[in-house]
Amino acid sequence: MRDDIALARYRVALALITALVAASTACWAALTPAFRAPDEVQHLNSALRLAHGGGWPAPGEALVSPGVDAARDEAAVDTDVPGRYLDRVEKDQYAEAVPMPDGDRTVVGPGNALADDVPPGTDTSTWDVEEIDQMTQHPPLYYAVAAGWLHLTGAAEARWDHQVLVLRLLDVLLFLPVPLLAAGATRLVTGSRTAALVAASVPLFLPQLGHIMGSVTNDALVVLTGAGAAYLCARVVTGDLRRTTAAVLGGVLGIGLLTKVMAAFTVPVVLAAYLLAVPAAPRSRRLAPAGIALAVAFALGGWWWLRNLMEFGTVQPVGIPERFEPVEDRGLWYFVSTTVRHLTWSFFGSFGLLDVRVPETVYWTGAILTAVLCLVALARSPQRRALVVLLLQPALLWCAVIVNAWPRFAETGWVVAVQGRYMFGAVVGLAAGAAAGVLVLVMLRSSSRSRPEAGVWVVPASLVGATAVAASGMAFAFRGFYRAPGEDLGTALERWSGWSPLTGIQLAGWFAVAVLVAVAAVVATVRYARSVSAVAPTAEETARTPATTAGTTGSE
Template sequence: MRESAGYRAALAAITLLVVTVAGCWAVLTPAFRAPDEPQHVNSVLRLAYGGDWPAPGEALMGPAMILARQEAALQSDIPGRHWIRIGLVPYTEVDPLPDDQRLRVTAQNALPWPGMSATAVDTVDQMTQHPPLYYAAAATWLHATGTADARWDQLLLSLRLFDLLLLAPLPLLAAATVRTMLGERPGARPAALVAAAGVLFVPMSAHILSAVTNDALVTLTGAVLTWLVARVLTGDLRWPTAAGLGVALGIGLLTKVMAAFAVPMVVLAYVLAGVAARPVLAELRRTWWPRAGRVLVVGVVAFAAGGWWWLRNLLVHGAVQPVGIPERWEPVPNEGIGHFTTTVVTAFTRSFFGDFGWLELRVPPAAFWGGAAIVAVLSVAALVRRDSRVHVTVLLLLPVALWASVVLNAWNHYVQTGWITAVQGRYLFAGLAALAVVTALGARPPARAVPWIVAGGGVVAAASLAFAFHGMYWGPRDSAADAAARLAGWSPLSPGQLVVAGVLALMAGGLAVGACVRFAVVSTSTRVVDTAAATASTAATTDGTGASV
């Protein structure tokens, strides 16, 4: 077996593992218990049933979603919630509605009825502050799969599976980016496999990207941009590559404003393309016009594909990103920059690694601070390496720009109202592939370490699923069987189907580790053979010359 074949098999197995883990999250997470999931589903239904795209703040929740939230007991507290609210019935004490009594979505209840008005904040669908591309694609999926008029729980699962399709290319793109940057160097394939497995070490990504959210599409476009930027950095100045960057950026811009923060990364990539080993200023003076031309193509294509939406917002609404939901709290005096800094850094870090449910179920501090420390150390290691310093600097622009934009937005709101809002780690997921690539370039593991790293990712994923299962379904006086029965009672799947989903994930984990072991064995053997052949060749050419004396 050749090393390349072993690599492809291992990459396919890791991708399968990532998808099956996310699939477990899709069936484990209680209905609508992910950030803004009811509103995301409502906007999909609006387009699926021929509705329009109202101005930000004017879209309403349809009757189907209002009733579905009630049937899903969304106004209850899961047992592991970080702060149990007084007066609410615990989720574990609500009896799941039998399947045949659950609401079915129809043309009569999907859209707001004539004369409906907002009676509370949760009756407003703020998603029309975003462009409609994700929602149109998801609506098309509902019609293609015949689930547009299904029961609400079946429709919800269908949309979650749609987001799994958007997640599936992420490991492949991360691996392709590493291979693009390292070429045929000895450590390229092991590093690529580690990058592919990187999302397993960020459990929140599987939780969020298996829920119904436009973050799924913007994360995919961020990964495509990362891969294409890597191609540019390694000297690919072809016009089709520039056009591809423009299309990917435009799709991202027609999904969410987060895509706009990839622009600095794209521009700097063309500035530094292929000049890492040559004098930068001299090379730029010689080739500035071709580089500028490519950047212009990226900009024109991106604007035509999706950037126009934000100019439209400015002309129609007077703001690039209009507010989609009314202010919910009365202004209060803020508590200073120290309180802001500690709160934002902690909340951002925690919700990047694990703040499950609707930011209800918090992982222990050691988990998210430890994860952040590992990412920081490996990023520094990648920056220190001379052969990756320039490329890593460019890739890190995306997550850094995203982080800075969220913090700045939160600071402005804090100064105006005294409240800290909209600080969520999922807003970094457009740069998730870039972070996976950077950490893999910092680690540069030998082939024999890859199975251990992938196994470690599998353990992190399994532990996170177990933690979420306990925190979401396991009441204080329950047994494991009680919690499992509660999951089955709420799920649109049968108990047998839930067991199959778990078994498939375990099998995918074993397959991934096994494929990586096989790759490590083949890779090590190949290196030994190559070294021996090189040694023999050297001995043959120097024999009799006195060079070996």
């Protein structure tokens, strides 16, 4: 009975941690100024194009519509925010721009949501980059979902700031299952509820993840499908070789492939999961479901990239004009050091248009801690085989981003297309690795104690730390977005309210709800820790037993 109480409190704690991650992401949706997230103008433009029957032009042949172009001007995107990492004296300042009154903001709808057609085959490589919507270099699935959401919510013809907020909330909903999937995967590979709850809290340690998932971006669907594929790979590597699981895994991967090319780097992870699955099984039992998974993935989304290769001569066409004049070769060391640094800071905290950057000590500390915890897990965890599969996903994405940047560097001397958000599709693998590392360290510390379940108190401790990191990231971003040097807090808050589609009271209520959810989540984790501490050691040992049977989900 006591273990039943611990299980019930575990589920309550997991539900509230998930709710807190979602509330935090929704706060980012309300905090970030419109179009101050990567490519948000183009993401909105492509969603509106499909919402109003504009189709999916070839890469480079889609233009920003008059309505969205007006919205960009009204949002003062061509200004520098106060916290920009480098002052540009020739630029107007966002803090000095006057917000357009709510009632005067442009309504984007049938009359202005579609741009003029570009004749097929037109060379737009010399056009102004601001004219081009490069998102048609990707498959259209996310934008079709976004277009449907606009119609469902009645925002297909609305003020542009309302459309931005509505689509941001869609991405919050798409992100909602990710903490659950992280907990499920971690529970499967470690057998520990403690590690599962720590893994569910990991997104709060990554303010940049909340910032991106609270914006309008096709990365939201990439992150969801990447997380779903990682969870299903955890099921496979722990013994679930059923063909239905393989078909579902292939379906999730196929949806990812019909969203963005980054999903292709999960294919080797799927193969590794079947090759390393335990307990041992005949080769035919491994190859058949692996073939089913890959066949379903190709049928749903893989064909798009083969079609690109046949039609455009490349897997990933470039839909944006060249923005940089070539410079002299600065050498291999410059390339390596710059790509690693850019990838690291934009993974942990480079808000806005990658221009509000957290201090160097912050992102390097985050990177080192994450790497150390994952290495500890790989070295000392008894489930290292399963962890290898999950950590293969972020490792491949990290390498892919760097390798993809090399040809452009070799050609122009510039390091481009290096952003940490490209790795967020592997957040479940990183969460599982970090949580498993925490579990190893906690168990080593408590090994001499008579109560092995003493380590459960790391759950509320990690949640409090994660909440503090999330709140600090938002405070840092708020100052960078809205507060000019020497300015009082009240003026910055008024500026935020002036630019937002929400009133000051609504914004305060929005964040008050998040605070209440945070308090409830911490209380729930404390109650869970107490319930486990009150259970005989065998109960927690049972909770740490890996769930390898095909019928379990890993969330129990």
